[in-house]
Amino acid sequence: MRRVWVRESAGWLGALCVALIVAAQVAASARSELLYRDGDSLIVAMFARSTLAGGPQDWAMSSVLFLPESTVFAGLDAVLPFDVDGLLATAAVVNLLALYGALRVVAGRRREGRAPVAWSLLALVAFGLLAATDTSASRDALELASLQLTTTYYSATVVGVVLSVGLVRRTIDRGRGGVGLLTGLGAVAAISTLSNPLFAVWATVPLALVLAVSALRRPDRRRMLALLAVLAVGTAFGFFGRIPFAAWIANTGAGYAQPHLWMESVAYYGGLLADRLSTPLGVVGCLLSLALVAWAVHRTVRAEDAGSRLVATIAWVMPLLVVIGAVALGTHAARYLQPAAFAPVLALVALPRAARLPRQVSRQLVAVAAVLLLIGGALSVPRLSATAQTADPDLDCVTEWVDASGRTGAGQFWTVRLPKLHIENPAHLVQVDHQLNGYAWLVDRRDFDPGEVSFLVEDAQTVQWQLPVQAIPDEVVVCGRYRILDFGDARLPLGPQHS
Structure with missing residues (x-):
């Protein structure tokens, strides 16, 4: 038990170092505009501070209510003596830590021959590398991974989607029982949908499709159908939960769906992709994403168990369905395609098999990696702090x-x-x-x-x-x-x- 506690704590410490390094890198680039100054990016800070101030409120929100994001920001504001930019920088680190936690759930429980902590950390590193290739100041660029560092562009929804995949995987791995996991899945679906209806598109639809196909092929189809039912019911409760907030929802989002503009949507997203490929870092980011998708397909074909197969499958099915759906609905917003950035990373935790290395070599590699992460994290603190204290x-x-x-x-x-x-x-x-x-x-x-x-x-x-x-x-x-x-x-x- 002590070894497990030490291993998990080391994973969280490593994730903190990675989060600091990535946040500092993104904040030091032109992408800092989205972190600290973009008009859209400031809603959570404005809403959270207004809530802490108390008094009656009558907010006009978009279709997204930002409830988890605002709760986290208000909590940080209540306990930390930072100014607004300092809180936004801290929130960027917290968002990445939350993503690591969700990835750790996806990786499954530790057992013989598995190294879920190491692979979860590696998945966060891969996501961080994608975010580090994002360098423009445009909110409309096809630079999706770095949006996770903002308080506005659906960071909580991303965590909710990944966490849902993890809860489904763990329920399948468990075999029997799992009432607590099913309850957790329903709660995550309900809260995520209540705050952001995009959860239904990003998670409910792809997971329901994969679970339905799995139910046709596996003898334990009842468990697959139960998971599908819980996910659907939780999502439905989330939509019902939005009714009391109707006065605050200035735009339901229905107007964003314009199927007759699908050709314009193809041209729009194609143009964003061309812009992304026009820079060396953009090419690196796209190649890394393609490599992760290819690995996801490979892991799907070579999966050793149902849980691993589901995670590997969702890693390439989710971005495929989201991109097709975004085009079919005639949308024109890069942020809707975020699963194309975070979903392929799930391939790294589909089957977190431990490396077969001599114990001495393994310990040396872990020690070197730990030292590098600690040094990088320590050096990133003043760097990130400097971006938050830039004079204006x-x-x-x-x-x-x-x-x-x-x-x-x-x-x-x-x-x-x-x-x-x-x-x-x-x-x-x-x-x-x-x-x-x-x-x-x-x-x-x-x-x-x-x-x-x-x-x-x-x-x-x-x-x-x-x-x-x-x-x-x-x-x-x-x-x-x-x-x-x-x-x-x-x-x-x-x-x-x-x-």
Whole structure:
């Protein structure tokens, strides 16, 4: 028992080092824009901090409620003395650690001839290598692995999907019983679907297909059908659980499905792939993904037991179905294809067979790997910290001016989100469109209660204003990439809300 505890603890320590190394590398690249400053990426921090502040709230969310992500961020905010960027950097590390935990569940229990801890760590390393090849600042790039480090782009859903695969595998490996595992599977499906309906597409559909096919071929089909039923019921409960949140869901996501645009979708994703292959690191990332898919197919053919076969099969079936489904529905968002990044990694834990090496050689390899990971993790802490503490004098200029004014202003989505998060009272910056109508999207609708503003914040992303009244600013405050149009005592009325 002690050896097991030591081995598992060593795995978590190694995972922490890998997470620090990967997070520091991604944060040091242009991808840091998505970690710290992207308008979409800030919703979890905004929602969590608003929740901790207390008081009534009336949020306008997308189809995703970000419940697990917000819970984790609020917990970090409550116990750590970090600023927002420090918390976002910490959350990136936590997300990777959570992924390791899910991979460890997929790898199965330790038994003779198996090394699940080592292979789970290797799978996290492979995923980290994929994330390290992501270097652009674009949220629309086909750079999917690094999205796991953000608090917004479905990190909890990714963990939920992988964890579901692991619970299915462990139930199959167990043979008999497994009520606790089935209950856990249903709970994960329900919570994940409640927060993000994409879980049904990423996990429920592929797993149901693989389980249904397995039920036709295996004598223990009752267990396969039971797993399928629990997964389906849990997903259904998740959808029902969304009903009380209906007022907060500004977009159900149904409008994203446009099957008649499938040709445009092919062209869109094809263009993203071409862009990905236009850089050396992009080529490396694609080749690594293809190698993992090939290994998954190989492991499917050579599987030694039902559990290993299921994991290996899902490693290539899941991304295949998701990509086909995304195209068939005419979608245009790279983030929907994330299973193409994380699912192939599951091939590494499908059959975590221990290497047959002399004990002395094995110990030396483990020692060398441990030392390298510890050194890399230790060196990555100040590197990651430095990215979170990078000065932004333009942002500081805006936040200090807004806080000192004590008044309420407005700005457009891509411009105002970052200053809104960093000012003392987020309600003092209202999110509007170019006509000064309230833009109720990923924001607390109570911000619109004042009904008027006295200054506007703009930058290069701001669409030309079309104000509802004639007004000339008394002063224009230049804050680097931002400009503050101060109308003094004049009041600009807000228009009706829309999402």
